[in-house]
Amino acid sequence: MAIEIITKDDLEAFRKTLLLDIRLLLSEKQQDNKEWLRCADVRKMLKISTGTVQNLRISGKLKSQKVGGIHFYKLADVQNMLGGKIH
Template sequence: MFSEIITKDDLEAFRRSLLNDIQDLLANKKPESKEWLRCADVRRLLKVSTGTVQKLRISGKLKSRKIGGMHFYKLADIENMLSGKG
């Protein structure tokens, strides 16, 4: 049976190579941008509760589309509301 000894230098070289590969992947990754968001996404984006999202929807400040019992919110509408345009 053939065995190979791995040294600390080998492990360090592997670590550096792995970190460089990960950094390259992260640098080339484009952020995923959704056009339509669910309530949970809106809550995270605005840092508000479900009730606040519902109040914004009922008051007409935030438009939604209801599909199959779920409300979906257009990202552009949220950005406009935050910038004061909507």
């Protein structure tokens, strides 16, 4: 029977690999479950200001649903805006 010795370096490499795998799984899950976005998410995706998000909403170019005073935007609508120009 062969004896294998695990070193601290082996454990550290395993830890790093495991953490990376967990991060990837969590980020995929968060992205998949996000059907509705808040203003901050829309701003980051489209690289625009809060005022521009408001103008898009007021002009009807970006529809929203208001829940408890907070506007939520459909992810699909925001992704459609990424394909076109924003003015």
